[in-house]
Amino acid sequence: SLEGYESFMIKEIRESWGAVRDTIAGLMGDVEIGKAVKALDRARRVFVVAAGTSFHAGLIFSLRLLRNGKTVIPVIASEHEFLETDEDDAILVISQSGETMDSLLALKRFKSNGSFVISLTNTLGNSISSYSNVALHTRAGPEIGVAATKTFTSQVGALLLLSSMIIGESIDYLKEAETVVANSFSKSIGYMEKIGREVANKSSMYYLGKGLGVPMAMEGALKIKEIAYIHAEAYPAGESKHGPIALVEKGFPVIFVNTGELVDELRNNLKEMQSRQARTYVISAGPELKSDSETREIVLEVSDPRLTTLALAPPLQLIAYYAAKERGTNPDRPRNLAKTVTVR
Numbered sequence: 589s590l591e592g593y594e595s596f597m598i599k600e601i602r603e604s605w606g607a608v609r610d611t612i613a614g615l616m617g618d619v620e621i622g623k624a625v626k627a628l629d630r631a632r633r634v635f636v637v638a639a640g641t642s643f644h645a646g647l648i649f650s651l652r653l654l655r656n657g658k659t660v661i662p663v664i665a666s667e668h669e670f671l672e673t674d675e676d677d678a679i680l681v682i683s684q685s686g687e688t689m690d691s692l693l694a695l696k697r698f699k700s701n702g703s704f705v706i707s708l709t710n711t712l713g714n715s716i717s718s719y720s721n722v723a724l725h726t727r728a729g730p731e732i733g734v735a736a737t738k739t740f741t742s743q744v745g746a747l748l749l750l751s752s753m754i755i756g757e758s759i760d761y762l763k764e765a766e767t768v769v770a771n772s773f774s775k776s777i778g779y780m781e782k783i784g785r786e787v788a789n790k791s792s793m794y795y796l797g798k799g800l801g802v803p804m805a806m807e808g809a810l811k812i813k814e815i816a817y818i819h820a821e822a823y824p825a826g827e828s829k830h831g832p833i834a835l836v837e838k839g840f841p842v843i844f845v846n847t848g849e850l851v852d853e854l855r856n857n858l859k860e861m862q863s864r865q866a867r868t869y870v871i872s873a874g875p876e877l878k879s880d881s882e883t884r885e886i887v888l889e890v891s892d893p894r895l896t897t898l899a900l901a902p903p904l905q906l907i908a909y910y911a912a913k914e915r916g917t918n919p920d921r922p923r924n925l926a927k928t929v930t931v932r
C-alpha cells in the first residue's frame with residue numbers, strides 16, 4: 589500500500605538506501621556469489637545481457653571490468669541474435685523482474701552454446717533465475733511503480749560488489765553505500781524538485797556525462813521520457829559537440845552528471861553549453877564543476893569515488909518524478925508501458 593505516500597515511485601525511491609543495504613548484506617552472505625566470481629574471473633569474455641534500466645546497471649559493471657583489463661561485451665537483450673558465445677564465455681543476465689522475454693531468450697541461446705550463465709534478479713523463482721547456472725538476487729523488495737527505481741540502485745550496489753570481488757579489491761567502501769544513497773536523497777530532493785518543475789514545460793533536453801556518468805545520464809534520460817514524457821537524450825559529454833549541440837538554443841535544458849572523472853574536460857563541455865545559452869544544471873558526485881556563480885550545481889558527499897553512481901541514482905530519479913508531478917501525469921503508471929515485458 590501507499591502508506592501515506594503520494595505515489596509508489598516516491599515511496600520506492602525512499603526505500604532505495606535500505607534496499608541497497610539489504611542487497612549488499614544478502615549477497616555477502618550468499619555462497620553463490622563465490623561461484624559467480626569464479627566463473628566470471630575464468631571466462632575468456634563476459635557478455636552482460638539486459639534491457640532498459642537493467643542495461644544501464646550492466647553498463648556500469650561492464651565499464652568497471654573493462655578498465656581492469658577484462659573483456660566485457662554489453663548486449664542489449666533484444667539484439668542478442670547478432671552475437672555468438674561459446675563454452676569459454678560467461679553470461680551475466682540482469683533483470684529486475686526475471687521475466688523479460690528478450691533477456692530470457694538471450695540467456696537460453698547463450699546457454700545452449702555452452703556458456704556459463706549467471707543471473708541477477710529481484711524476485712525468487714523467476715524464469716531467468718531458474719535457467720541460470722548461478723542465480724544471484726538483489727533484495728529491493730516488491731517494486732510497484734512501473735519505472736525501476738530502488739531495483740536499479742540495488743542492481744548498482746550488487747554489481748559494485750561483484751565487480752570489486754572479480755577485480756580483487758577491498759569491498760570495505762561498500763559499508764558506506766547505504767549512507768551515501770540516503771544522504772544524496774535528502775541533500776538533493778529540494779533542488780531536484782526545482783529542476784523537475786523547471787523542465788516540466790520543455791519538450792526536449794540533454795543529459796551529459798563522462799565515464800560512469802554516461803550510463804547514469806542514460807538512466808536519467810530514460811526515466812524522464814518514461815515518466816514525464818519529455819524527450820531526452822544522453823550523450824558522453826564530449827560527443828555533444830559532434831552534432832547534438834546544433835539543437836541547443838537559449839533555455840534548452842542540459843543536465844550534467846559529474847562523477848568526478850575528467851572534470852576539466854566536462855567543465856569545458858559545460859562552458860560550451862553555457863555559451864549557447866543552454867539552461868545548465870550540474871549534479872556532482874565528485875569535485876565541483878562550477879565555472880562561475882551562474883552555474884546551478886549541487887555537490888553530493890561521496891566517501892569513495894566508487895560510490896558515485898549510487899549517489900547519483902536518487903537525484904536523477906527525483907528530477908523525473910517532479911517533472912511528472914508538475915505535468916500532472918501519474919508516475920506509477922506511464923502510458924504504453926508494462927512493468928514486465930514478456931513479449932518480443
Ligand code: F6R
Pocket residue numbers: 639640641642643682683684685686687688691734735736737810811814927928929
Ligand atoms: C525503466 C524500466 C525498464 C526495465 C526493462 C527491463 O524504468 O523499468 O526499462 O528496466 O523493461 O526490465 P527487467 O529489469 O525486469 O528485465
